[in-house]
Amino acid sequence: MSVLPIPASGLPDGAVMPDHTLSIVVPMYNEAENVEPLLVRIHQAMERYGQPWEVVLVDDGSTDATVSEIRRLAAHYGPHVHAVELVRNYKQTAAMQAGIDAARGDVIATIDGDLQNDPYDIPRMVYRLLSEDLDLVVGWRKDRQEGFFMRRLPSRIANALIARVTGVRLKDYGCSLKVYRGNVIRSVKLYGEMHRFIPAWLATVTTPRRIAQEVVTHHARIHGQSKYGISRTFRVVLDLVFMYFFMRYRTRPGHFFGGIGIVLGALGSLILAYLLCLKLLFAEDIGTRPMLFTGFFLLIAGVQMVTSGVLAEMLARVYHEANGASAYVARPQPAPSDNDGWLRPSRPS
Known part of the structure; x- marks a missing residue:
């Protein structure tokens, strides 16, 4: 068994360690x-x-x-x-x-x-x-x-x-x-x-x-x-x-997901508004245009970013903290003996 050399403690001269465990x-x-x-x-x-x-x-x-x-x-x-x-x-x-x-x-x-x-x-x-x-x-x-x-x-x-x-x-x-x-x-x-x-x-x-x-x-x-x-x-x-x-x-997760959701939703809304103008003002057929599906997709994605993202993040925080969920399982150990389990410094008699 190899043991490394012992250095100095590094505490300042005359330092008194405050009471603690x-x-x-x-x-x-x-x-x-x-x-x-x-x-x-x-x-x-x-x-x-x-x-x-x-x-x-x-x-x-x-x-x-x-x-x-x-x-x-x-x-x-x-x-x-x-x-x-x-x-x-x-x-x-x-x-x-x-x-x-x-x-x-x-x-x-x-x-x-x-x-x-x-x-x-x-x-x-x-x-x-x-x-x-x-x-x-x-x-x-x-x-x-x-x-x-x-x-x-x-x-x-x-x-x-x-x-x-x-x-x-x-x-x-x-x-x-x-x-x-x-x-x-x-x-x-x-x-x-x-x-x-x-x-x-x-x-x-x-x-x-x-x-x-x-x-x-x-x-x-x-x-x-x-x-x-x-x-x-x-x-x-x-x-x-x-x-x-x-x-x-962490205290305002809606600002993160909501920001992304608003951008996506705004893009989708602009596309749909543009197509609506074409339909109402120029009587154009928009039913088969890919932009129609793109607009609805972006709008729905924006709503989902605001709702699903916030919900998932808050559920994760609840799981790990509020419910006391643990990231491990340990084998049970016997309770300490009559000794309280601390190694206490010896006191001069």
């Missing part, structure tokens, strides 16, 4: 070789944390020994290490939502399970969140340890595009290492590929002024394979389109 959420998929070194690393980073904390490991339907490793190590470390086992692979966003749902902390940190994020950055990010009264601190992998053309360049383009579309200016949307106020992240629901848009998503319930970014350490992958492929790019583009709509029109 912390949940560290780790979605994992086929990361059997990384479970143990990651937990070792987390416990090293949190050894002198001084506040109650827990780890929530989410197995996203792994096909290797990840779930058995999580079970073994959860039993080894004790009740502050919790397991959430999804019945199949729901992808990263749903796995992250499952971990957030299971987390109990006032503050929630999310981190990848591949050892590329460094748990030693978590205390510093939590301190900044609480001391500066923020709702979200986003990790920025300034010195990213990955290929330029296959990963870093596409990531820079994507970050610039997302920032422009959403209006939330960040340099690294894709970094999984983020620290949230629990009540804020619990106020939204994640689905699709929305985990990479969380800062923009949260900006709909808070304000960009309460979102900050922090330079974090990034390591090269040691074990396992990357789960990112070209197919994810297309899913991200589709979710970005939805994000643009939701952020601009």
